[in-house]
Amino acid sequence: MPLVITLWVLGFIVGTMDQSLLLLPAGLQPEVLFGRRIPGLGVILTLLIIFGTGLLVRNFxxxxxxxxxxxxxxxxxxxxxxxxxxxxVSDTVLSPNGQAFRKALLVQYPRAGVWTIGFQTGSPADEVRAHIVQEMVSVYVPTTPNPTSGFFLMVPRDEVIVLQMSVDEALKYVVSMGVVAPVARPGVVYPHRPAAPGQTPRA
Known part of the structure; x- marks a missing residue:
């Protein structure tokens, strides 16, 4: 099954990128030049377009x-x-200096005593902080097994636990519905669990 799914995903990606060949004139299409369709040429063309665009926007x-x-x-x-x-959104998430999706968190959702994994996306807006006394943190809680949809929550900072697992490990954990659990790192000392529901160590 993993092999079949991998091949299906790769086939979908290659097939999608091969659509870039439609940008070529009719006389330069692979079917005209080589007499047959060659899978993967669109991938090369797409990479060349991305590389050329990057070089173009880097100059004045x-x-x-x-x-x-x-x-x-x-x-x-x-x-x-x-x-x-x-x-x-893209500038914020992809910025190397940004804080979005840099930490995996453990939060209580959808009710106290029930825990799930979320990702820190920053701090609430100034207007939101003006109405809330507690220090809050913005958290994105993805759905399983499709992490592209989820919920945006503003949680008190002292009610979240910062996990030592990487964002990639946490994302695999979520997508696999808890089947692919991150392996504990040797020598890492994990903090004690909360004494009671709703009482968590400060992040």
Whole structure:
């Protein structure tokens, strides 16, 4: 089963990336040049496009073109809201200096005494903190086995436990529905469990 699923995922990825061949003129299509379809050429073309785009936006002219492109998108009513939201999320999550998805947490959800794994995404907004006395932390709790959907929670900082497992290990743990448990690291001393439900060590 793992082999079949792996091959299916790879086939799906290669097939999707091969769609980039449609960008080529009709005379440069593999069917015309080689007389048959060659799987994987779209992967090479996609990587070349990504590499070329990266080189382009790294120079002065490329940065100017990106600013012009974003200014054009900002004038389209529906597109600008979608693009700006996705850009803000991607810039925050993918930023090397950001705090999003850098820690795996243990939180009580959906009720006290029931624990689940979440990922720290930052701190609540200033307006939210103005209404709450406690120090809070923003947590994303993914669903199982599809972690792309989940719940956004704001939890008191003293009610979360920072796990020593990596984010990758925690994500595998969630996706596998608890089957693939992270292996304990030798020499690592784990803190004692809470004395009672709702009383957890400060993160």
């Amino acid at each position: 002219i490329g940065e100017a073109l990106v600013r012009v492109w974003e200014a054009v998108l900002a004038r389209i009513p529906i597109v600008r809201s979608i693009y700006s939201s996705v850009k803000q």
